[in-house]
Each structure stands twice: as structure tokens, then as C-alpha cells.
Amino acid sequence: MVASRESAPSIAELLARPGIEPGERRILLGHALGVSRIELVSQSQRTLSAAELARCDALVARRRAGEPIAYLVGEREFYGRSFAVGPAVLIPRPVTELLVEVALEHLPGDTPLRILDLGSGSGVLAVTLALARPSARVTAVDNSGAALGVARANATALGASVTFVESDWYAALARERFDLIVCNPPYVAADDAHLEEGDLRFEPPGALSAGTDGLAALAHVIAAAPNWLETGGWLFVEHGFDQASRVRSAFAASGFGAIGSWLDLAGIERVSGGRHAST
Numbered sequence: 522m523v524a525s526r527e528s529a530p531s532i533a534e535l536l537a538r539p540g541i542e543p544g545e546r547r548i549l550l551g552h553a554l555g556v557s558r559i560e561l562v563s564q565s566q567r568t569l570s571a572a573e574l575a576r577c578d579a580l581v582a583r584r585r586a587g588e589p590i591a592y593l594v595g596e597r598e599f600y601g602r603s604f605a606v607g608p609a610v611l612i613p614r615p616v617t618e619l620l621v622e623v624a625l626e627h628l629p630g631d632t633p634l635r636i637l638d639l640g641s642g643s644g645v646l647a648v649t650l651a652l653a654r655p656s657a658r659v660t661a662v663d664n665s666g667a668a669l670g671v672a673r674a675n676a677t678a679l680g681a682s683v684t685f686v687e688s689d690w691y692a693a694l695a696r697e698r699f700d701l702i703v704c705n706p707p708y709v710a711a712d713d714a715h716l717e718e719g720d721l722r723f724e725p726p727g728a729l730s731a732g733t734d735g736l737a738a739l740a741h742v743i744a745a746a747p748n749w750l751e752t753g754g755w756l757f758v759e760h761g762f763d764q765a766s767r768v769r770s771a772f773a774a775s776g777f778g779a780i781g782s783w784l785d786l787a788g789i790e791r792v793s794g795g796r797h798a799s800t
């Protein structure tokens with residue numbers, strides 16, 4: 522039997538189909554066929570097998586239903602490295618790279634510091650900091666066992682040494698003090714309409730929203746931090762576009778000094794932090 526042209530399109534024909542944005546279609550086809558972007562071009566006249574076509578169609582249908590590209594291909598780049606991601610973890614955002622940059626600016630060279638990442642999700646912060654400061658002892662906490670599984674796999678795949686702890690923020694940590702704490706907590710207000718839009722509909726609710734004003738997790742992490750920081754240690758947090766002044770007030774109320782906020786590439790205050798002045 523000779524397959525009809527419709528049932529056996531070429532890569533070029535499939536790429537030209539409407540329905541989703543062309544760049545996304547290229548990513549999904551490359552993933553489904555296990556080929557690079559360049560190979561999609563160099564093999565553009567190749568006719569797909571029925572199995573390949575079914576894989577491509579299934580991914581495109583899921584994308585049309587709204588599933589995030591990162592979950593469909595199972596990875597997202599952060600700070601120049603590829604991290605495995607899935608529905609158990611927040612998809613790492615480019616803005617979170619600012620938190621890494623600010624943290625590294627405040628860490629003296631590679632000394633045996635202790636670093637804590639609260640709410641580690643896929644592990645992007647803990648793994649990136651551990652690789653940037655190989656002499657540091659890095660601990661990462663999340664209250665989601667499934668997220669910790671993803672983060673552990675990322676640490677192993679990328680060769681980072683991180684201790685993972687399942688915990689409600691600081692609750693299950695051994696009594697110790699850290700030189701640096703970083704935290705990208707859930708900070709979306711519970712009634713924020715964005716939770717019903719785009720990728721957010723598919724991400725774990727516990728990674729996104731915290732309390733009616735979105736500040737509950739930030740307030741807890743900042744208020745308790747002095748019990749877990751060395752004198753002179755730093756806490757840096759990511760927060761919402763309109764939360765910087767309230768977050769700075771929380772740092773001040775907890776006795777922090779050197780309080781500041783840092784701008785993302787859009788000129789918006791997205792990271793704030795301070796130094797623990799005394800024990």
C-alpha cells in the first residue's frame with residue numbers, strides 16, 4: 522500500500538502547518554523527532570513515519586490545550602545550564618537569574634560558606650550556587666517531595682553537591698547557621714487573575730500563591746531568618762513587581778541592615794535583601 526501524501530508529510534510540510542506559533546512548533550518537532558534545529562532544516566524533505574507523525578501531533582495538541590512548552594520538552598535553561606522540569610516544579614524564570622547574580626556579588630570568593638536555598642523547586646538556585654562556589658556547603662529545602670526528586674536529579678546530572686531536606690521552610694533543619702539564604706517563594710496573591718492564564722494554570726499551586734496578598738511566605742521567611750543566619754549573613758528574596766517596599770519593611774522589622782532592592786532587566790525591583798546585623 523502506498524501511503525497518501527496527507528498521512529506522510531515531510532518535516533517541512535509539518536513545520537508549515539498552522540495552529541501554534543512557528544518557533545514553538547520547531548521546538549516540539551525537534552523534541553518529538555530527537556533532532557536539532559539544524560537537522561530539522563537539513564532533513565526538511567524527509568517524510569515522517571506514522572509513529573513520528575503521531576508523536577508530533579500529540580505534542581502539538583497538548584500545546585494547543587495550553588500545556589507549557591517546558592513541561593512538554595521536559596527542560597528549561599537557567600543560568601546557561603539545562604534543568605529537567607515537570608509538573609511537580611515551577612518552570613524557572615529568567616528573572617530568577619537576578620537572585621543568583623545578587624547573591625554571588627555578596628559572597629566573597631570560593632570559601633567554605635554555608636548556603637541555604639528555601640523553596641528549591643527544580644533546584645536551579647541551589648545547583649547554580651553550588652557550581653559557582655564549589656567550596657560552599659549548600660542545603661536546599663522544599664515541602665514538596667516530588668519537587669525534591671526533580672531537584673536531586675538535576676543536582677546529580679549537573680554534578681552539584683547539595684543536601685536536600687523536605688521541610689516546611691526552616692522547620693526540619695538541623696540547628697545551624699548560614700552565611701547566605703536565598704529564597705524565591707510563592708508570592709502571587711491568591712485571587713490574582715494571572716493564576717488562570719498561560720503556563721501558571723499548569724504549575725503547582727503551592728509554588729505560586731501565598732495568602733491573600735501573596736506576602737505570607739515572604740513574611741515568614743524574612744521574620745525567621747535571623748535565627749538561621751550568622752551575624753553578617755545575607756538573605757536575598759525574589760518578590761512580585763509591586764511588593765518591594767513591603768518586603769523592605771519586613772526586612773527592617775526583623776532588624777536587618779544594608780537593606781536594598783535590585784532591578785530586573787525591565788527596571789522593576791524584583792529582588793530585595795539585607796544583612797543580619799546581630800544574633
Ligand SMILES: C[S@@+](CC[C@H](N)C(=O)[O-])C[C@H]1O[C@@H](n2cnc3c(N)ncnc32)[C@H](O)[C@@H]1O
Binds near residue numbers: 644665727728
Ligand atoms: C516560586 S517556587 C521557586 C522554585 C525555584 N526555587 C525557582 O526559583 O525556580 C517556590 C517553591 O517553594 C516551595 N514551597 C512552598 N511552600 C513551602 C513551604 N512551606 N516550605 C518549603 N517550601 C515551600 C514550593 O514547593 C516551590 O517549589
